[in-house]
Amino acid sequence: xxxxxxxxxxxxxxxxxxxxxxxxxxxxxxxxxxxxxxxxxxxxxxxxxxxxxxxxxxxxxxxxxxxxxxxxxxxxxxxxxxxxxxxxxxxxxxxxxxxxxxxxxxxxxxxxxxxxxxxxxxxxxxxxxxxxxxxxxxxxxxxxxxxxxxxxxxxxxxxxxxxxxxxxxxxxxxxxxxxxxxxxxxxxxxxxxxxxxxxxxxxxxxxxxxxxxxxxxxxxxxxxxxxxxxxxxxxxxxxxxxxxxxxxxxxxxxxxxxxxxxxxxxxxxxxxxxxxxxxxxxxxxxxxxxxxxxxxxxxxxxxxxxxxxxxxxxxxxxxxxxxxxxxxxxxxxxxxxxxxxxxxxxxxxxxxxxxxxxxxxxxxxxxxxxxxxxxxxxxxxxxxxxxxxxxxxxxxxxxxxxxxxxxxxxxxxxxxx
Numbered sequence: 001x002x003x004x005x006x007x008x009x010x011x012x013x014x015x016x017x018x019x020x021x022x023x024x025x026x027x028x029x030x031x032x033x034x035x036x037x038x039x040x041x042x043x044x045x046x047x048x049x050x051x052x053x054x055x056x057x058x059x060x061x062x063x064x065x066x067x068x069x070x071x072x073x074x075x076x077x078x079x080x081x082x083x084x085x086x087x088x089x090x091x092x093x094x095x096x097x098x099x100x101x102x103x104x105x106x107x108x109x110x111x112x113x114x115x116x117x118x119x120x121x122x123x124x125x126x127x128x129x130x131x132x133x134x135x136x137x138x139x140x141x142x143x144x145x146x147x148x149x150x151x152x153x154x155x156x157x158x159x160x161x162x163x164x165x166x167x168x169x170x171x172x173x174x175x176x177x178x179x180x181x182x183x184x185x186x187x188x189x190x191x192x193x194x195x196x197x198x199x200x201x202x203x204x205x206x207x208x209x210x211x212x213x214x215x216x217x218x219x220x221x222x223x224x225x226x227x228x229x230x231x232x233x234x235x236x237x238x239x240x241x242x243x244x245x246x247x248x249x250x251x252x253x254x255x256x257x258x259x260x261x262x263x264x265x266x267x268x269x270x271x272x273x274x275x276x277x278x279x280x281x282x283x284x285x286x287x288x289x290x291x292x293x294x295x296x297x298x299x300x301x302x303x304x305x306x307x308x309x310x311x312x313x314x315x316x317x318x319x320x321x322x323x324x325x326x327x328x329x330x331x332x333x334x335x336x337x338x339x340x341x342x343x344x345x346x347x348x349x350x351x352x353x354x355x356x357x358x359x360x361x362x363x364x365x366x367x368x369x370x371x372x373x374x375x376x377x378x379x380x381x382x383x384x385x386x387x388x389x390x391x392x393x394x395x396x397x398x399x400x401x402x403x404x405x406x407x408x409x410x411x412x413x414x415x416x417x
Contacts, residue, residue: 058184271372
């Protein structure tokens with residue numbers, strides 16, 4: 001009753017992660033450097049059959065890749081509307097310009113026709129986001145990028161797959177078509193190291209540049225790493241009490257004391273990004289590696305809840321993207337409702353927290369400086385329409401089937417009222 005249904009309260013912070021984070025907290029000599037970083041890179045390289053380089057976050061991994069590609073001022077990187085602000089921030093930090101393609105409602109991913117309309121000789125890359133784990137049309141995007149293949153030696157169009165939301169364990173539907181892949185090990189991604197990210201490269205020349213760039217990255221401070229490690233521990237205490245004032249008050253106090261590091265800082269919300277790249281802390285690499293080794297278990301749980309939501313949505317006549325299948329591997333299950341924001345507010349009163357930062361905004365979250373991203377309202381009408389109608393349901397391991405049943409019934413009750 002008191003434990004919330006949620007997207008963002010340490011969704012991957014299960015008992016094993018909490019125990020490992022606690023153990024690492026007591027071993028400060030393992031905070032910055034250690035064997036876990038190379039082990040994580042080797043595991044990713046083996047899984048995706050390419051070279052892997054880790055950095056302090058997914059956004060830093062993207063910036064490192066754009067630097068390795070040696071993008072020049074005025075060159076363009078195509079991204080989709082309905083994306084996170086850190087993506088255009090990293091593009092701007094590299095000196096390139098973001099161009100926003102519209103999305104297809106059936107996939108929540110970039111529409112290849114919209115991408116094609118944006119491609120010019122100045123296009124250096126297309127970033128293909130697999131939104132919430134729904135596979136994008138990499139076949140068509142690959143074909144579009146390959147049209148610029150003759151100029152690639154001088155800086156043509158490369159395909160970058162963004163697999164932050166989902167890492168497949170059974171097939172090669174995501175992460176195997178691009179020249180490069182970006183991964184994030186943030187708190188609510190496919191797997192979590194609390195922080196960290198990686199670039200996967202299939203291009204030898206860029207791989208050499210990435211190795212050089214990684215060598216110049218700096219370490220996070222011991223204090224920063226220590227605070228990152230406390231994240232799952234703090235939420236393990238606060239989450240069961242969130243329905244009471246105690247859990248909410250505890251998290252508020254921890255934020256005011258700056259013991260909880262925000263996912264986005266003020267600078268990032270204002271549309272800029274520090275050019276300084278960090279190494280992934282060894283402690284965070286340990287957490288991410290442990291979850292990568294448990295990927296099948298994590299993904300099986302997501303598939304189980306996806307099937308449940310799929311069947312319930314079909315039975316109740318709720319709309320959702322047509323590309324979703326009963327066996328899809330989703331980071332969250334998106335539904336479309338008129339008045340989605342009012343529904344979210346009503347559910348919050350029942351200790352159901354469905355604001356995941358991907359609502360009411362084309363460049364997310366809603367409280368960013370949209371003008372700094374260079375997105376012009378009206379550019380992507382489908383994305384602008386979808387973002388105000390979307391209501392996403394959690395599939396992460398901290399959501400039980402019992403909670404999912406309660407969530408579905410609560411939504412139906414609100415609709416009936």
